[in-house]
Amino acid sequence: MDEKLIIKKYLKPLANSKDSLQLRDDVANINVADEKYIVTNQDSLVMGTHFFESDDPKYIAKKSLRVNLSDLISKGVTPYGYFLSLAMDDTIDENWIKLFSQGLAEDQKKYNITLLGGDTVSAPHGLFISINMLSRTNDSIIKRSGACYGDNIYVTGTIGNSAIGLHLLKNKNDYLGLGQLDIQKLIRKYHLPDPRLKIIHLIKKFASSSMDTTDGLINDLLVLAGSSGRKFIIKKNLIPYSVSAKKFLNNYGDFDIALYGGDDYEVIFTSPMKFEDKLNEYAKKIKLKITKIGNVGSTSKNPGLFDEKYKEFKASYYTFKHFK
Amino acid sequence: MDEKLIIKKYLKPLANSKDSLQLRDDVANINVADEKYIVTNQDSLVMGTHFFESDDPKYIAKKSLRVNLSDLISKGVTPYGYFLSLAMDDTIDENWIKLFSQGLAEDQKKYNITLLGGDTVSAPHGLFISINMLSRTNDSIIKRSGACYGDNIYVTGTIGNSAIGLHLLKNKNDYLGLGQLDIQKLIRKYHLPDPRLKIIHLIKKFASSSMDTTDGLINDLLVLAGSSGRKFIIKKNLIPYSVSAKKFLNNYGDFDIALYGGDDYEVIFTSPMKFEDKLNEYAKKIKLKITKIGNVGSTSKNPGLFDEKYKEFKASYYTFKHFK
Numbered sequence: 001m002d003e004k005l006i007i008k009k010y011l012k013p014l015a016n017s018k019d020s021l022q023l024r025d026d027v028a029n030i031n032v033a034d035e036k037y038i039v040t041n042q043d044s045l046v047m048g049t050h051f052f053e054s055d056d057p058k059y060i061a062k063k064s065l066r067v068n069l070s071d072l073i074s075k076g077v078t079p080y081g082y083f084l085s086l087a088m089d090d091t092i093d094e095n096w097i098k099l100f101s102q103g104l105a106e107d108q109k110k111y112n113i114t115l116l117g118g119d120t121v122s123a124p125h126g127l128f129i130s131i132n133m134l135s136r137t138n139d140s141i142i143k144r145s146g147a148c149y150g151d152n153i154y155v156t157g158t159i160g161n162s163a164i165g166l167h168l169l170k171n172k173n174d175y176l177g178l179g180q181l182d183i184q185k186l187i188r189k190y191h192l193p194d195p196r197l198k199i200i201h202l203i204k205k206f207a208s209s210s211m212d213t214t215d216g217l218i219n220d221l222l223v224l225a226g227s228s229g230r231k232f233i234i235k236k237n238l239i240p241y242s243v244s245a246k247k248f249l250n251n252y253g254d255f256d257i258a259l260y261g262g263d264d265y266e267v268i269f270t271s272p273m274k275f276e277d278k279l280n281e282y283a284k285k286i287k288l289k290i291t292k293i294g295n296v297g298s299t300s301k302n303p304g305l306f307d308e309k310y311k312e313f314k315a316s317y318y319t320f321k322h323f324k
Numbered sequence: 325m326d327e328k329l330i331i332k333k334y335l336k337p338l339a340n341s342k343d344s345l346q347l348r349d350d351v352a353n354i355n356v357a358d359e360k361y362i363v364t365n366q367d368s369l370v371m372g373t374h375f376f377e378s379d380d381p382k383y384i385a386k387k388s389l390r391v392n393l394s395d396l397i398s399k400g401v402t403p404y405g406y407f408l409s410l411a412m413d414d415t416i417d418e419n420w421i422k423l424f425s426q427g428l429a430e431d432q433k434k435y436n437i438t439l440l441g442g443d444t445v446s447a448p449h450g451l452f453i454s455i456n457m458l459s460r461t462n463d464s465i466i467k468r469s470g471a472c473y474g475d476n477i478y479v480t481g482t483i484g485n486s487a488i489g490l491h492l493l494k495n496k497n498d499y500l501g502l503g504q505l506d507i508q509k510l511i512r513k514y515h516l517p518d519p520r521l522k523i524i525h526l527i528k529k530f531a532s533s534s535m536d537t538t539d540g541l542i543n544d545l546l547v548l549a550g551s552s553g554r555k556f557i558i559k560k561n562l563i564p565y566s567v568s569a570k571k572f573l574n575n576y577g578d579f580d581i582a583l584y585g586g587d588d589y590e591v592i593f594t595s596p597m598k599f600e601d602k603l604n605e606y607a608k609k610i611k612l613k614i615t616k617i618g619n620v621g622s623t624s625k626n627p628g629l630f631d632e633k634y635k636e637f638k639a640s641y642y643t644f645k646h647f648k
Contacts, residue, residue: 024551025468026395026535030362038354038362042407042441042456048448049411071350083366085409085454087373117366123450124372130409130454132366144349211350227348 001094003120010101014108014115017081028083028116032136039141040134041071047127057096059191060129061103067214068133069111070195070265074212075141076203079111084118085130092127111197139204142269144227146209151270151296153232154279156199157289158242159217160249163261165190176251182244193265198286203269206279210269216260217268218305218313224268225303234294235308260316270296325418327444334425338432338439341405352407352440356460363465364458365395371451381420383515384453385427391538392457393435394519394589398536399465400527403435408442409454416451435521463528466593470533471552475594475620478603480523481613482566483541484573487585489514500575506568517589522610527593530603534593540584541592542629542637548592549627558618559632584640594620 007023015023019030032038045064047053065082072079084104108114113133165186168175175183195212203210209228213220217239225232241249241258249255271279276292283290297306305313331347339347343354356362369388371377389406396403408428432438437457489510492499499507519536527534533552537544541563549556565573565582573579595603600616607614621630629637 021467025399025465027363027365027399027465029465030364031360032356032362033360036355036357038356039351040354040407040441041351042409042454043443044409044411044445044452044454046411046445046447046452049446075349075351083364083456085366085368087368087370087452087454117364119367121368121370122373123370123452125449126447128368128370128411128447128452128454130366130368130411130452132407132456141349141351141353143345 001092001097006097006120010097011115014101014104017114017116019081020114020116023117030116030136035136036138037140038134039072039075039077039137040132041068042130042132043067043071044128044130055191057099058103061100062107062192064129064131065104065107065111066193066195066265068131070193070212072133072135073195073197073200074203074210074267076200076207076210077135077137077139077141078197078200079113079133080135081114081116082134083116083132086120087123087128088120089123089125089127142203142207142210144209144211144224147224147228147230147270147296148208148272149230149296149298150273151208152273152276152292153234153268153270153294153296154290154292155213155217155240155266155268156196157266158240158245159213159264159266160245160258160261161186161189161242162193162263163257164245164248166263167257176248178244178248182247185244186248190263193263195265196288198288199267202279202282202286202288203267206271206275206282207269208271210267213264213266213268215262216316217264218259219315220268222305222313222315225305228296229299229303231297231300231303232294232305233297233308234305238291238293240289240291256316325416325421330421330444334421335439338425338428341438341440343405344438344440347441354440354460359460360462361464362458363396363399363401363461364456365392366454366456367391367395368452368454379515381423382427382430385424386431386516388453388455389428389431389435390517390519390589392455394517394536396457396459397519397521397524398527398534398591400463400524400531400534401459401461401465402521402524403437403457404459405438405440406458407440407456410444411447411452412444413447413449413451466527466531466534468533468535468548468551471548471554471594471620472532472596473554473620473622474597475532476597476600476616477556477558477592477594477618477620478614478616479537479541479564479590479592480520481590482564482569483537483588483590484569484582484585485510485513485566486517486587487581488569488572490587491581500572502568502572506571509568510572514587517587519589520612522612523591526603526606526610526612527591530595530599530606531593532595534591537588537590537592539586540640541588542583543639544592546629546637546639549629552620553623553627555621555624555627556618556629557621557632558629562615562617564613564615580640
């Protein structure tokens with residue numbers, strides 16, 4: 001396929017900010033005269049690793065944007081625009097590009113972001129997508145390292161849906177009593193993370209540390225505890241699951257798939273106890289489900305994660321890799 | 325290979341700016357409080373398309389940075405830092421990563437840039453590198469669209485070396501009287517573009533339009549003429565070739581390989597006639613070879629590129645693809 005055609009017909013209409021120079025100049029020129037910071041991150045998705053060849057190109061487009069959006073909003077900043085690099089072999093045809101750019105367009109509207117630049121190149125094998133997403137802001141970000149003694153530990157939404165969705169895709173007969181609606185819901189969570197812009201202000205106002213969950217709740221809590229150099233104590237029975245996930249997990253008999261399975265794209269954060277009432281009030285007002293799952297303990301040379309009986313959780317790289 | 329090992333052992337030492345948050349937070353937090361603009365671009369390189377599996381990892385690292393550096397400096401802005409995405413299959417081992425990051429480190433020093441963030445992921449096939457490079461600046465960039473009637477047209481350095489280098493790599497017996505030193509020089513130009521930071525101030529001060537040459541001199545001049553909506557008239561016999569390239573081209577009997585072959589990463593720019601003396605003086609002072617190859621003509625609904633006999637050059641997509 002002709003790179004110029006792709007750019008002119010499909011990508012240029014997505015570059016609706018002056019800063020993109022209409023994709024004409026190889027560079028974007030981003031006005032930051034009124035800002036203090038650019039907050040930016042870059043994540044890549046590869047066919048065969050992060051999505052399947054048969055996946056809907058619209059979902060692939062949205063997932064590529066959302067894994068990056070999730071990184072920024074979990075830091076309490078509002079996304080502004082993105083760069084897109086596409087490397088494609090010749091199995092990618094114009095219809096694929098059309099659906100892919102429709103997916104981008106829908107999410108640009110939903111998240112109020114714009115395409116700023118990038119490139120499309122040919123590859124001998126496969127499909128590779130790299131996105132650099134940025135935010136212009138006057139506020140500092142909430143870092144991973146800010147958790148203090150006594151802070152409450154929260155998670156948004158429910159966890160494990162995406163990992164169970166992937167399990168269902170891979171094991172088509174292992175439904176364990178789930179109905180069609182449950183199955184669809186869980187698989188959808190795997191295909192399409194749902195980062196919520198409305199969390200930005202909550203994080204900015206109430207969080208002492210935060211990050212999004214991508215590698216499994218336990219692995220990510222361990223990272224947050226490690227960044228703050230503290231012991232985190234969580235109550236296992238407070239961890240929130242969706243109704244569909246609960247049905248599956250109870251029959252499956254092993255909750256590790258939810259605790260260590262990746263791709264939830266929820267936010268874990270810590271917040272001072274004194275904010276508890278105001279935080280709950282605010283979350284209720286914006287209709288965002290947050291759940292307090294534990295508390296931050298003392299500083300330690302060996303930070304870690306413990307349950308209510310002080311049994312230590314260990315990182316499970318194997319489980320993480322397995323469900324990726 | 326373990327992603328955490330790669331980041332900790334090889335990439336973290338490259339993230340020597342506070343803005344990178346030591347690669348600990350998934351995002352970079354770039355201070356722009358004293359700037360008006362962020363100028364940024366993103367280019368990707370794929371094994372089998374832009375480099376060979378057997379190429380020196382150090383060269384691959386440097387080429388990946390330099391194709392991006394070239395975009396920025398041709399716009400008259402000073403590069404600041406970059407995001408790196410790596411997707412790798414399991415043929416990439418730790419020694420490869422070691423050499424690759426040594427290449428990055430050497431060029432970080434040479435160009436005074438820093439690693440800001442990015443990611444490493446596994447891929448089922450091949451190697452994909454995506455780099456987003458950015459510059460913080462208070463000046464506007466020199467666009468492609470600023471050429472005016474009568475402006476002189478310039479090119480830096482010499483052209484065709486890289487395309488001939490690739491030809492020599494592909495046709496090991498087609499040396500056409502070149503000596504070993506010539507061959508090495510030309511092949512090196514293919515492996516390693518040489519964008520020169522010292523051009524930044526020259527472009528900022530004297531250019532009305534500019535871009536770097538990546539798709540072959542003629543194709544790129546056509547783009548510049550098109551962006552400015554003008555006819556460009558160039559004198560073929562003024563186009564500068566290196567001594568090694570000239571030897572090859574005279575024996576080869578066809579100059580199209582140099583005129584349409586890509587990967588030169590020189591800068592083409594236009595500059596008002598009134599600046600001619602001062603521009604030459606400045607170029608001499610900074611020891612940068614620039615060559616006037618023609619003049620900008622009238623505006624036109626059909627912009628184009630013509631030789632001194634008013635014979636039109638056409639874009640040669642075939643030749644470009646062929647030499648890529």
